[in-house]
Amino acid sequence: MLANTKPWLVLSLLLLAMLQCVYGKPQVHCFYVFGDSLSDNGNNNNLETAAKANYAPYGIDSTAGPTGRFCNGLNTIDYTCKLLGFKECIPPHANANTGGSDILQGLNYASGAAGIRPESGKHLGDNIDLGRQIGNHRAIYWRIVSRLGGFRNATQYFNKCLYYVNIGNNDYINNYFLPQRYPRSRIYTVNKYTDDLIHRLSRYIKVLHELGARKYVVCGTGLIGCTPNAISRRGTNGSLCVDELNAASFIFNSKLKSKVDKLKTIFTDSKFVFINGTDGTLDASLGFTVVNAPCCPTREDGQCVPNSTPCPNRRSHVFYDEYHPTTRAAEFIALGSYNQYGPHLTH
Numbered sequence: 397m398l399a400n401t402k403p404w405l406v407l408s409l410l411l412l413a414m415l416q417c418v419y420g421k422p423q424v425h426c427f428y429v430f431g432d433s434l435s436d437n438g439n440n441n442n443l444e445t446a447a448k449a450n451y452a453p454y455g456i457d458s459t460a461g462p463t464g465r466f467c468n469g470l471n472t473i474d475y476t477c478k479l480l481g482f483k484e485c486i487p488p489h490a491n492a493n494t495g496g497s498d499i500l501q502g503l504n505y506a507s508g509a510a511g512i513r514p515e516s517g518k519h520l521g522d523n524i525d526l527g528r529q530i531g532n533h534r535a536i537y538w539r540i541v542s543r544l545g546g547f548r549n550a551t552q553y554f555n556k557c558l559y560y561v562n563i564g565n566n567d568y569i570n571n572y573f574l575p576q577r578y579p580r581s582r583i584y585t586v587n588k589y590t591d592d593l594i595h596r597l598s599r600y601i602k603v604l605h606e607l608g609a610r611k612y613v614v615c616g617t618g619l620i621g622c623t624p625n626a627i628s629r630r631g632t633n634g635s636l637c638v639d640e641l642n643a644a645s646f647i648f649n650s651k652l653k654s655k656v657d658k659l660k661t662i663f664t665d666s667k668f669v670f671i672n673g674t675d676g677t678l679d680a681s682l683g684f685t686v687v688n689a690p691c692c693p694t695r696e697d698g699q700c701v702p703n704s705t706p707c708p709n710r711r712s713h714v715f716y717d718e719y720h721p722t723t724r725a726a727e728f729i730a731l732g733s734y735n736q737y738g739p740h741l742t743h
């Protein structure tokens with residue numbers, strides 16, 4: 397959730413802005429996103445679920461207003477699009493038939509509350525779990541094959557796209573660590589449960605490879621024990637954060653890194669960059685003076701109370717609601733990751 401942030405990032409942000417003025421073309425031909433609410437830009441709006449953010453005060457700092465982004469303004473994917481040089485960010489898959497924009501630029505399949513396991517987050521209502529996101533991509537794959545006039549052209553196209561996978565937080569927050577709703581923690585240790593998640597995730601990555609994916613950014617989970625929700629609902633027993641939750645995240649990231657290293661040796665035709673989601677912090681050195689309290693008044697599930705008035709000093713807050721970064725935090729997170737994969741996966 398909270399990625400790399402060092403003061404030199406501010407400088408590279410300026411440099412990148414300058415570079416983009418010089419080179420107006422996107423740095424990748426197309427961009428496909430798989431994930432959860434950190435990436436969702438409207439896919440849940442028409443689903444039967446509490447896990448959607450198409451109401452005020454979400455979007456308060458965006459000219460577009462509430463769009464379904466779990467943020468006060470642009471989210472991490474929006475900033476990633478900017479860094480990659482896209483004029484307009486890729487649309488949600490839910491708008492693939494209505495959006496008017498060209499699906500050949502890519503699509504965002506991410507869904508709030510979604511996990512790698514199909515049941516994760518479902519106590520909140522429907523969500524598009526990773527298996528369904530991959531299924532949606534398979535359908536888009538066939539549309540593009542027919543649009544480009546066959547496999548040869550389509551394969552060339554898919555080979556050039558960037559595939560960004562950032563999912564797993566809900567498999568802990570909205571599954572394993574919610575024993576009132578989900579039995580997994582009575583059946584598995586965190587270690588065994590995580591093995592299962594990584595196994596499933598790597599199977600999905602193999603499907604993407606079958607569908608022509610060759611450039612991957614694979615993100616780990618964030619410091620799930622440092623969200624305002626975890627801290628206020630569980631207590632920290634003297635620590636800064638809820639250690640038990642963060643420990644799970646460290647295990648996930650360590651196993652995911654090993655898996656990505658293994659995938660590199662299996663798929664030598666592909667490039668993978670692993671992003672460690674627990675690396676780095678957003679703190680006072682970057683102007684974030686409130687790191688463990690939400691900016692908006694929150695309801696029982698940790699999202700903003702509809703039509704409530706959020707804090708005025710949003711640029712000093714890391715979190716907008718009890719789980720999701722503010723737009724300023726999202727900008728740093730996007731840049732921290734971009735600095736790691738950009739040199740390897742863009743042209």
Ligand SMILES: *[C@@H]1O[C@H](CO)[C@@H](O)[C@H](O)[C@H]1NC(C)=O
Binds near residue numbers: 544545546
């Ligand atoms: C494949 O792409 C090339 C170049 O854009 C185009 O000329 C050709 O017609 C395409 N092939 C098919 C079968 O549509």
Ligand SMILES: *[C@@H]1O[C@H](CO)[C@@H](O)[C@H](O)[C@H]1NC(C)=O
Binds near residue numbers: 633
């Ligand atoms: C709380 O912290 C103390 C001291 O570090 C430790 O001994 C104890 O096991 C912790 N309790 C829980 C519930 O984690």
Ligand SMILES: *[C@@H]1O[C@H](CO)[C@@H](O)[C@H](O)[C@H]1NC(C)=O
Binds near residue numbers: 649676
């Ligand atoms: C991720 O970053 C944290 C904090 O820097 C570090 O302790 C951990 O070892 C890293 N994990 C991996 C898999 O690189």
